[in-house]
Amino acid sequence: MNATMTSCREPLIKLILVSVWLLVITGCSGNPERHILPIELTSQAVIPGVPEARFWGDEWPKFSQDNLSSSTEEQLRHDFDGVYEVPHNYLAISGGGANGAFGAGLLAGWTASGTRPEFTMVTGVSTGALTAPFAFLGADYDDELKKVFTTTTTKDIAIERSLIGTLLGDSLADTTPLKNLIKRYITPEIIDEIGKEFKRGRRLFIGTVNLDAGRSVIWNIGAIAVSDYAEKHSLIREIMRASAAIPVAFPPVMIPVEANGKQYDEMHVDGGTGSQVFVYPSAIDWHVITEKLKVVGDPEVYIIRNAFLEPDYNGVLRNLMPIAGRSIDSLIRTQGIGDLYQIYALCERDGNDFNLAHIPADFTEVPTEGFDPVYMTKLYKRGYQMAVKGYPWETTPPGFDLKD
Numbered sequence: 001m002n003a004t005m006t007s008c009r010e011p012l013i014k015l016i017l018v019s020v021w022l023l024v025i026t027g028c029s030g031n032p033e034r035h036i037l038p039i040e041l042t043s044q045a046v047i048p049g050v051p052e053a054r055f056w057g058d059e060w061p062k063f064s065q066d067n068l069s070s071s072t073e074e075q076l077r078h079d080f081d082g083v084y085e086v087p088h089n090y091l092a093i094s095g096g097g098a099n100g101a102f103g104a105g106l107l108a109g110w111t112a113s114g115t116r117p118e119f120t121m122v123t124g125v126s127t128g129a130l131t132a133p134f135a136f137l138g139a140d141y142d143d144e145l146k147k148v149f150t151t152t153t154t155k156d157i158a159i160e161r162s163l164i165g166t167l168l169g170d171s172l173a174d175t176t177p178l179k180n181l182i183k184r185y186i187t188p189e190i191i192d193e194i195g196k197e198f199k200r201g202r203r204l205f206i207g208t209v210n211l212d213a214g215r216s217v218i219w220n221i222g223a224i225a226v227s228d229y230a231e232k233h234s235l236i237r238e239i240m241r242a243s244a245a246i247p248v249a250f251p252p253v254m255i256p257v258e259a260n261g262k263q264y265d266e267m268h269v270d271g272g273t274g275s276q277v278f279v280y281p282s283a284i285d286w287h288v289i290t291e292k293l294k295v296v297g298d299p300e301v302y303i304i305r306n307a308f309l310e311p312d313y314n315g316v317l318r319n320l321m322p323i324a325g326r327s328i329d330s331l332i333r334t335q336g337i338g339d340l341y342q343i344y345a346l347c348e349r350d351g352n353d354f355n356l357a358h359i360p361a362d363f364t365e366v367p368t369e370g371f372d373p374v375y376m377t378k379l380y381k382r383g384y385q386m387a388v389k390g391y392p393w394e395t396t397p398p399g400f401d402l403k404d
Contacts, residue, residue: 034254034265041259042213045266047235048258050227057207057216057274060284068292080293082200088290088299089117090352091135092343094277094336095126095244095270096306098371098379101149102359103131103304105380108146109387111139120299121203123218123278125271127306129206129243133186133221136204137193144185150377154370156181158250171251175241178250182237191225191233198222201293207271207278208242211252216274218281242268276336277303279343286350298353302393303343305358307336309398340397355393360386 037045047053055061077084093103110116116139124132130148134141158173165174194204204221219239224232235255242253247269254265279301280286290299311333316326340356347354363382367375386392395401 037264045257045259049229052223054217054219057218080201083120085294087296088120090121090301091119092277092279092303093124093128093131094305095272099306100127101376101379102383103306104145104149105383106387108142109384112388123205125207126244129240172249175250195225208268209273211267211269243271245269276339301352302355308359310361344397
């Protein structure tokens with residue numbers, strides 16, 4: 001018994017001793033000093049030259065309200081010519097890591113079916129943020145989306161840090177590979193195309209969480225794309241990386257902002273920390289928007305939940321890591337279902353039609369690593385096959401329709 005207890009304690013004792021030793025010799029962490037935004041300037045901080053670059057995920061931004069109320073019908077017709085007096089289709093893409101392959105396949109199959117619409121608005125969180133730009137630009141980018149979600153491996157996303165690197169750093173892994181991957185696919189040409197669609201009135205939104213403020217942030221990628229901001233390409237890519245920055249596992253992303261003529265930084269992490277999927281803040285009176293734009297018919301809201309919704313049984317070993325991992329999985333699943341109910345409530349309130357897609361329970365393949373190309377290819381094909389036949393969109397959240 002004593003020998004067993006000693007052997008179990010040794011790694012922990014070593015870790016504590018190493019931690020104390022490192023703190024003594026360094027006196028501080030190895031991370032760069034931050035220029036934290038003071039709380040009193042939170043509402044004033046902006047991206048220099050792009051005042052409409054983002055807004056809180058729980059508010060209707062004043063600039064949006066002012067623009068709508070002050071614009072004439074002629075101005076609205078000009079500024080929103082691609083979405084004015086036509087039917088609206090909104091696409092919301094959730095997080096899910098490698099399971100984003102399901103959504104990528106579904107979109108390609110939807111294209112092949114001949115029924116995929118042009119989306120008026122696309123939103124993305126986490127892995128959905130990596131999908132959203134291609135989904136927004138349309139079927140011509142299905143091939144790029146397929147490459148991202150069938151050829152990417154774990155080493156293309158992150159590199160595990162050493163023990164010392166973890167103790168002195170801000171995460172368990174380094175996402176420089178992800179940064180390079182995003183740069184390879186999100187080219188200046190792609191960003192220019194996003195800007196062109198923004199000028200037609202279409203919108204691409206990506207969600208992050210401002211960890212300093214503890215609030216979700218929605219980024220207007222098109223507004224950044226058409227701006228004169230010198231670092232706009234880098235900013236858009238960093239927003240995408242931030243949206244996928246799982247706290248602790250991946251490093252947060254520092255976004256430079258300006259307030260009262262001074263430079264500060266904000267700490268942004270995975271948008272899934274705030275919500276797994278979103279369409280628009282509940283504070284927005286969507287009726288005002290649809291009436292101003294003279295939308296034809298009821299808007300269609302399509303949600304791609306890159307996850308399983310059904311609970312699965314999995315006996316958990318009585319050890320720290322299995323318990324922690326299983327608990328986090330459960331929290332993510334139930335939070336995601338809660339987000340679907342919120343979107344459904346907004347649809348009912350605002351007169352939008354709710355359509356939900358998710359990974360079917362009978363898909364039983366198991367990945368061998370975080371991003372397993374074999375697993376992702378099979379999941380991509382499953383999404384494609386379901387969509388090319390005419391995807392059976394669910395019109396209520398899971399468990400809501402009790403008639404059966």
